[in-house]
Amino acid sequence: MLALIVAVDDNFLIGNGNELPWYEPNDLKYFKQITLNKAVLMGYNTYLSIIKRLGRPLPRRINYVLTYEKKLPAGGIIVDNLDSLIASYQDSELFVIGGKSVYESLLPRVERLYLTRIKGIHEGNIYFPRINFNEFILLSTKTNDNLTFEVYERIKK
Numbered sequence: 001m002l003a004l005i006v007a008v009d010d011n012f013l014i015g016n017g018n019e020l021p022w023y024e025p026n027d028l029k030y031f032k033q034i035t036l037n038k039a040v041l042m043g044y045n046t047y048l049s050i051i052k053r054l055g056r057p058l059p060r061r062i063n064y065v066l067t068y069e070k071k072l073p074a075g076g077i078i079v080d081n082l083d084s085l086i087a088s089y090q091d092s093e094l095f096v097i098g099g100k101s102v103y104e105s106l107l108p109r110v111e112r113l114y115l116t117r118i119k120g121i122h123e124g125n126i127y128f129p130r131i132n133f134n135e136f137i138l139l140s141t142k143t144n145d146n147l148t149f150e151v152y153e154r155i156k157k
């Protein structure tokens with residue numbers, strides 16, 4: 001199943017240049033808890049920013065990368081057939097983890113959405129695409145200080 005995880009502020013801001021607009025350790029912990037031992041799928045820029053930050057791909061996760069480059073630094077797996085990759089995750093979650101261009105192209109195919117809302121308006125220039133919340137039902141919501149963790153599932157047609 002294709003899942004998506006993202007953190008947004010009140011304006012659905014997600015990025016500032018190639019960085020996150022905030023430092024929210026509790027969101028990073030949540031991201032780790034949800035994605036650990038799973039497969040994650042990301043764009044080239046997001047992969048490079050992880051390598052820059054950690055010096056390696058996300059540990060204890062399969063790191064799939066969408067890119068037209070022929071080679072990747074350090075251990076990520078280049079996706080050569082996106083449709084068959086998604087089809088191979090029918091019984092477990094494959095997490096779309098960004099960035100903007102990958103969120104935009106895959107949001108219509110996402111069946112589960114892990115949305116962290118970070119209270120306030122932050123500085124930045126990259127926004128999440130518009131979500132039609134009528135297509136989803138809210139499965140759970142949990143608030144911890146300025147963060148609200150929501151999980152949605154796409155309504156089956």
Ligand SMILES: NC(=O)c1ccc[n+]([C@@H]2O[C@H](COP(=O)([O-])OP(=O)(O)OC[C@H]3O[C@@H](n4cnc5c(N)ncnc54)[C@H](OP(=O)(O)O)[C@@H]3O)[C@@H](O)[C@H]2O)c1
Pocket residue numbers: 005006007008013014015016017018019020021042043044045046047066067068069097098099100101102103105126
């Ligand atoms: N708030 C959050 O939760 C969150 C999470 C992640 C990222 N972000 C933010 O998102 C921003 C980065 O977004 P971005 O759009 O620049 O980067 P991105 O989506 O990580 O990477 C874009 C690149 O991925 C490759 N790509 C994308 N779709 C592809 C496809 N279908 N097939 C093949 N290659 C594909 C292309 O690279 P090539 O042309 O090199 O092949 C494209 O230039 C940053 O500001 C970051 O902080 C926020």
